[in-house]
Amino acid sequence: MDLLADDKFHDECGVVGVYAPGRAVARLAFFGLYALQHRGQESAGIAASDGRIATIHKGMGLVSQVFNEENLRPLQGYLAIGQTRYSTTGSSHLRNAQPYLIETSRGPLGVSHNGNLTNALTLRQSLLARGVGLSSTSDSEVITQMLAAPEGAWGSDSDAAANDPWAARIGGFMGVAEGAYSLVILTRHAIYAVRDPLGLRPLCLGELENGGTIVASESCALHTVGAQFIREIAPGEIVRINGSGVTSFNGRTAAKRALCIFEYVYFARPDSYFEGQVVHQVRQQLGRQLAREAAVEADIVVGVPDSATPHAIGYSLESGLPYTEGLTKNRYIGRTFIQPDDHLRKVGVALKYNPLTTNLQGKRVALIDDSIVRGNTAGPLVQLLRDGGATEIHVRVASPPVAHPCFMGVDMAGYKELIAHKLDLEGIRQRIGADTLAYLSLPGLETAARAATGQIKGYCNACFSGNYPIEIPDWLFADDRDKVMFESMWG
Numbered sequence: 001m002d003l004l005a006d007d008k009f010h011d012e013c014g015v016v017g018v019y020a021p022g023r024a025v026a027r028l029a030f031f032g033l034y035a036l037q038h039r040g041q042e043s044a045g046i047a048a049s050d051g052r053i054a055t056i057h058k059g060m061g062l063v064s065q066v067f068n069e070e071n072l073r074p075l076q077g078y079l080a081i082g083q084t085r086y087s088t089t090g091s092s093h094l095r096n097a098q099p100y101l102i103e104t105s106r107g108p109l110g111v112s113h114n115g116n117l118t119n120a121l122t123l124r125q126s127l128l129a130r131g132v133g134l135s136s137t138s139d140s141e142v143i144t145q146m147l148a149a150p151e152g153a154w155g156s157d158s159d160a161a162a163n164d165p166w167a168a169r170i171g172g173f174m175g176v177a178e179g180a181y182s183l184v185i186l187t188r189h190a191i192y193a194v195r196d197p198l199g200l201r202p203l204c205l206g207e208l209e210n211g212g213t214i215v216a217s218e219s220c221a222l223h224t225v226g227a228q229f230i231r232e233i234a235p236g237e238i239v240r241i242n243g244s245g246v247t248s249f250n251g252r253t254a255a256k257r258a259l260c261i262f263e264y265v266y267f268a269r270p271d272s273y274f275e276g277q278v279v280h281q282v283r284q285q286l287g288r289q290l291a292r293e294a295a296v297e298a299d300i301v302v303g304v305p306d307s308a309t310p311h312a313i314g315y316s317l318e319s320g321l322p323y324t325e326g327l328t329k330n331r332y333i334g335r336t337f338i339q340p341d342d343h344l345r346k347v348g349v350a351l352k353y354n355p356l357t358t359n360l361q362g363k364r365v366a367l368i369d370d371s372i373v374r375g376n377t378a379g380p381l382v383q384l385l386r387d388g389g390a391t392e393i394h395v396r397v398a399s400p401p402v403a404h405p406c407f408m409g410v411d412m413a414g415y416k417e418l419i420a421h422k423l424d425l426e427g428i429r430q431r432i433g434a435d436t437l438a439y440l441s442l443p444g445l446e447t448a449a450r451a452a453t454g455q456i457k458g459y460c461n462a463c464f465s466g467n468y469p470i471e472i473p474d475w476l477f478a479d480d481r482d483k484v485m486f487e488s489m490w491g
């Protein structure tokens with residue numbers, strides 16, 4: 001639980017994989033994870049292998065808290081995978097931390113997963129019925145066990161089946177899995193990178209400067225370790241990286257694409273590239289589109305730091321209103337597991353943000369945020385600006401109202417937590433105390449993203465529209481999902 005003023009959806013994971021003989025692969029994975037810290041802050045782990053022995057270290061906390069020289073040193077070899085994870089509090093536990101690493105009949109198998117399988121319960125029950133034991137509620141463990149103990153003639157309609165046993169198993173898994181999965185898999189002699197057929201979560205491939213290959217959730221991790229971005233892993237693709245180089249297999253194809261459009265709104269780091277465009281630029285386009293759709297008479301444009309800064313710059317450029325810093329952010333605020341009450345939430349906002357009163361005094365402010373999810377911080381922020389001397393606060397949100405939960409690898413805020421599910425526009429405005437409130441429209445969001453990237457492929461927009469790209473089983477809407485999961489373990 002984040003006490004300190006965090007009203008965001010959180011992506012559940014960042015993954016990284018390194019194949020680099022002669023290099024300190026665990027260290028490269030560590031720095032890659034460091035760059036992906038924004039994708040998960042509750043646990044981190046790295047598994048490495050020299051082709052014979054695989055070792056792992058994982059723990060709860062930030063990458064910098066989990067790893068030190070002492071526990072990185074034993075992670076030797078030429079292959080490494082890593083993961084940094086976010087989860088809801090109920091399922092945040094060391095046994096759900098990744099990567100998963102087990103021994104199989106074909107040597108070590110390690111799995112790092114970003115995403116969420118929507119048919120995990122069915123897959124879990126089928127594993128349990130075959131006598132395969134599970135130690136956690138994580139769908140990523142289900143994936144690991146499915147790859148270790150494949151059922152029947154998996155992979156028969158995947159072109160991966162013919163010449164690579166692991167790719168065949170992965171192809172078979174893709175034939176029965178539903179939902180979001182970007183996977184980095186460690187085997188005895190190769191790393192595999194896999195993206196679900198809809199391409200819901202990102203994954204990209206890079207070349208290390210002095211030899212070797214890296215895959216990561218976002219290109220910012222590549223740049224951090226001095227690697228050159230090569231390309232994105234295609235939806236439905238299996239990429240194998242081993243001594244023969246990089247080999248691509250068609251794992252499974254889908255009729256549509258559904259990249260999570262929230263990556264552009266908030267999840268991804270602004271310096272990462274998706275679909276050929278840097279995310280910062282796309283966010284500026286969202287801000288420009290918001291200014292076209294929801295102009296306001298104001299003196300200054302202020303963004304909620306840091307995530308809404310590019311949107312605010314775009315709003316300013318399009319509207320001609322000056323962009324001004326109106327809030328400073330305490331960059332040393334971390335996460336806490338202490339349950340907040342309402343009073344502490346307000347204190348949390350004050351701990352995290354301070355108004356820049358000299359910039360705000362007597363000003364009418366257009367306050368730009370990237371998204372409002374639960375609505376628990378917008379009100380205190382509006383009040384902070386008023387306390388700082390602003391005379392009017394007009395809140396403009398660079399995405400549509402979040403009215404539906406996400407089941408594709410994002411923390412599971414349920415319907416009852418989503419302010420846009422409970423209140424209409426006027427109700428939300430009153431709740432947060434803004435003078436006016438407006439959101440970017442869904443067509444506006446998609447138009448701006450497409451204009452920025454030049455892409456015409458599909459996006460997932462289910463948290464705004466309720467149109468899920470895959471069928472969502474009823475039990476996932478339940479408040480006690482973890483209980484349902486646990487009960488499935490013993491029938």
Ligand code: SF4
Pocket residue numbers: 009200260261262263405406407408410460461462463464
């Ligand atoms: S519902 Fe779709 S667009 Fe929204 S956060 Fe989830 S994957 Fe992204």
